[in-house]
Amino acid sequence: MTEPTVSAPPLPRAHLTSKRTVAALTVQARFLSAAREFLTAEGFTELLPPIIGPVTDPGARGAKQVDIDYYGHRYKLMTSGILYKQASLLAFDKIFHVAPNVRLEPLETAVTHRHLAEFHQLDVEIANGSREDAMDVAERLTKYAVEHVLSNAQRELEILDRDLEQLKQVLAGPYDRRRHSATVAQLRDLGHDQREHTEIDWQGEEIISAAATRPFFITDYPKGSRGFYDSENPDEPGTLRNFDLIFPGGFGEMMSGSARESDYRTLLTRMRETGENPAKYEWYLTLARDGLSPSAGFGLGVERFTRFLGGLDAVWQASAYPKIPGELRP
């Protein structure tokens, strides 16, 4: 009944005219509409963040930043909206963005089914919020969006041959929370050689995701695995007050967030610890020196979330013009 899925994006005409592509992009539009509805009702204001600036998020693991010549000065394409999210809390207490990000991911990620060199993030930030506040919004947003798509994209889910039971599992009960250290132990029990005190590797993420039936949070990543803006737990030095939301069925990491670091001196220290030159962050550090709001928030990969909603084989199927790392596509 349905067209077969394929492992690499077809050429633009075949991709754009595929019924599956049309269904996936429709699901994506419904999802974003639901997310906006949910966040607006919760008092969040949507802002349009810059996509170029003097500096960007250095945290993207292994991905290269893109330089541009901006009136004779080196600017960057945004790899995430984190710096602007923290700054924008000077204007509003609760904000969100839907914005493109560009990360020149290493060529080996072309086969993960989870990476695009150009993608979109739904970015949420809460002034004076805790990590738990951010996790709560992430969980309720997920449930609201899935419920909305189940009710408003039935035809599209049918075209995509979506297993509706897997979608409905997202709606039940609170999501489990496991510490990073417990996840490492779990992976080792499963025979995967996951290193301690470091990021869960792609393969490990896929293994725990495949083993799960419902979304769950991994919390408390070790320092060194994430950017300077994830705050360190003062009661547990070396551990960050952050989280990932992992989806079941091999869909993997869907959101990533934390309670942020906003203290000027600590930011300077954390930048130096992570090998970043504070001088590059002049505009951001000037704001921090004069006072940023403490906050918590998260970023959600729009194409990844769409992949889950549609039960798609690969994240590129959730983009009208997918950019697989290393491939020269429009």
Place this chain on the structure above:
Amino acid sequence: MTEPTVSAPPLPRAHLTSKRTVAALTVQARFLSAAREFLTAEGFTELLPPIIGPVTDPGARGAKQVDIDYYGHRYKLMTSGILYKQASLLAFDKIFHVAPNVRLEPLETAVTHRHLAEFHQLDVEIANGSREDAMDVAERLTKYAVEHVLSNAQRELEILDRDLEQLKQVLAGPYDRRRHSATVAQLRDLGHDQREHTEIDWQGEEIISAAATRPFFITDYPKGSRGFYDSENPDEPGTLRNFDLIFPGGFGEMMSGSARESDYRTLLTRMRETGENPAKYEWYLTLARDGLSPSAGFGLGVERFTRFLGGLDAVWQASAYPKIPGELRP
């Protein structure tokens, strides 16, 4: 009562904490929410277009494109979404985007109050639509959005000290339509030395905008003033089937659109006529060769529209992180 407006953007903290900035960005969020509501109800699907690609819209007058190194190949930052809008009609009949664009505008535009090097466009495209269809959507969208903002941002309009009568004038009757040639004659009558057969210059645009009390369309620009994708009128060679929507009060051009050229051979000719090398447009021309939908559409400057809604002195007041051409801002 209100803070004084200023002629150049203050530093980020002062800008973000200004009551006027918060009010302007709130008006912008309400406007975009209304635009999405209107377009979705009209059957349009919102897509997320690429911001980087092998080629971009060459039509932006006088602005420089931004090059990037994409896995060893030269890519561009999008100056507009036009190429993707036409292509996406292979998937959907009615689409829209809200997306960032980057144009390194010449330094002399820093004083127009109407230019930012980074801005956002609301882009609309209608398969098998005529120029008149696009103008109709542009006019109804304007009225819907202004009505919505009048009802849902009263407090913000008060903070901005907005002249509500000027806003309400937008709601009445059909918008006048004047040909480009008539506009040239009008400007000459007003003593402005507007050249024939070419783009209305910035000063001319400001003069006719200031002289108007309601929005009006300028139609039928001469060939050579716009990009290859604005279709030529077969009954009137040398004239394009396009339009600008000009707002009163000196706010100037707010939207720009046309019936598009979609014929492969004509596109090749038009590219060559406008000094573009067709080889650069390989992906787009491949789609055109095998058939693109005829279409019509327009782009709306989100910050410019917000400027009008809020009655702001300058377009930078409608951006959280304004990038005045040539200034090194985050």
